[in-house]
Amino acid sequence: MINIEDYGFEYKDVIEASDIPARITAVHKERYTMVCKYGEIKGILKSGLYFNGSYADFPAVGDFVLINYNDKGDSLIIKTLPRKSYFTRSNNFGKLGEQAIAANFDYVFILMSLNKDFNIARLERYMAIAWQSGGIPGVILTKADLCQDAESYVAEAESSAPGVDVISVSALTRDGIDRIKSLLKPRKTAIFLGSSGVGKSTLINCIAEEELMKTGDIRQEDSKGRHTTTYRQLIMTKEKFMIIDTPGMREIGLWDAMEGLSEAFLDISALEKSCRFSDCTHTKEPGCAIIEALENGSLSPDRWKNYQKLKNENLRSEDKMAYLRMWREKIRTMEKSQRHAYKNRNKR
Ligand SMILES: Nc1nc2c(ncn2[C@@H]2O[C@H](COP(=O)(O)OP(=O)(O)O)[C@@H](O)[C@H]2O)c(=O)[nH]1
Ligand SMILES: [Mg+2]
Missing domain, CATH: 2.40.50.140 (Nucleic acid-binding proteins)
Known part of the structure; x- marks a missing residue:
């Protein structure tokens, strides 16, 4: 029971x-x-x-x-x-x-790694999201073992997030693990947010002292189709701390919209820049890189259509386009699979 x-x-x-x-x-x-x-x-x-x-x-x-x-x-x-x-x-x-x-968490930890990921402007945006959520925010700077002066980053984060605990941690040396554990409480839930690869799952395993989560090293091996790491999940440690692991800011929709936009349409904007005419309409002009990419198959017609459709929606800011596109795709798959699951529920 x-x-x-x-x-x-x-x-x-x-x-x-x-x-x-x-x-x-x-x-x-x-x-x-x-x-x-x-x-x-x-x-x-x-x-x-x-x-x-x-x-x-x-x-x-x-x-x-x-x-x-x-x-x-x-x-x-x-x-x-x-x-x-x-x-x-x-x-x-x-x-x-x-x-x-994600819901009903008591604490929100924003994770950034101390090798390449540290970015104070992004931290400020994540903090705003965290405060709005209803959870108590904290900041965890991971991979301290890869950084010469973790302390200066901690100080920088502290000054941009006043009143918030900022902890640097290394899963390798276990420095900082006890401090994080002192902020967790039995029967309380924390959520870990941060870009993919910052060490969320590794840290959870460290706190739990068992391999509850798959980490980056393993993910590469099963990238062929088992999507175990793409789910958000809530784990319970032996000490009755609960932690919600998330696959990454982008995957859960809390990603930086500008980063997301460039990721979503980088290929198309690069193509547009290499058209012969700078005002190319991509319909009939000679030297149009889009037409060429569509013909040689390097750009899929669906992707191109999707991009155009979003452009036509006349959304003023570009980051909203990427946001909307991702949202619609997710809803569509979710609805379809839910209906499917419901229809087949008696066959299981
Ligand atoms: N050097 C070092 N590497 C780490 C540390 N924590 C995690 N990693 C590595 O970073 C990679 C991504 O870790 P993972 O926990 O899967 O990241 P996630 O995507 O945020 O869950 C893996 O290869 C880990 O071994 C750390 O404290 N120090
Ligand atoms: Mg992970």
Whole structure:
């Protein structure tokens, strides 16, 4: 038996005695992994309830939900309970609304590595996101072993994030691990945010003192299709600290929009720059690099269409384009797989 209160459940007074609460520990494409009093289980959304509602109610990792328990297969998730903190991917462009991507954390740690990743302007933006979320922010500067003067970076981060704990840490030497552990508490949840590769999963393993997460070294090996590292998940340590690991700022939609834009359309803007005419419309001009790339297959027609469509939406700032594009793709796959899972639920 699992005690859901060890997972931070504090809503006992607001649910019925017959209700079964669960906490979402991982969100997969079509299913959710959860813990409830019966242990770790899988579930899917009760379709009629969720698909007529708002995307904001779709469960995120860390959410507390009510379920119809099924001991023979997927349980049905029937309600998302109110969140005390959350991150959303917001979308200002229409009907989709916003969707939570992680919920009910007590602390938000922004991770940056001390080799190449340190960037004070980005830290300030992440801090703004962290303060808005409802969690208590902290900063972890990782890979201190690769840096000559970690202390000066700590001082710089402290001055730009006043009142916030800034800890430098090395998973290699374990310097700083105890300080991080002193900020965690049993039954409380922390979320680790930071670019892919900064050492989030490695640090979680270090804190947990067991291999709970796959880390970068392993990811390269299974890059062929097993997407284990792309999920957000909530882990529980032996000391009952919970940590939500995220694959990266970009993957969860909290990425720097400008970075994201250049990543999303770098190929196309490079092509546009190499057209013979600077005002090329990419329709019929000689020496058009876009037409050539479409013909030789190095640019896919879908990608080009997508880019044009977004341009035509007349969004003023370019970073919104990349944001919107990613959002729509995610929603589309999510809806499709949810429907599929619902249709096939009795066949499992
Ligand atoms: N030198 C050094 N390397 C580290 C440290 N922490 C993580 N790494 C390495 O950084 C890479 C990415 O780590 P990972 O935990 O997967 O990053 P994540 O994507 O943020 O989860 C791996 O190769 C780790 O071995 C550290 O403290 N020092
Ligand atoms: Mg990781």
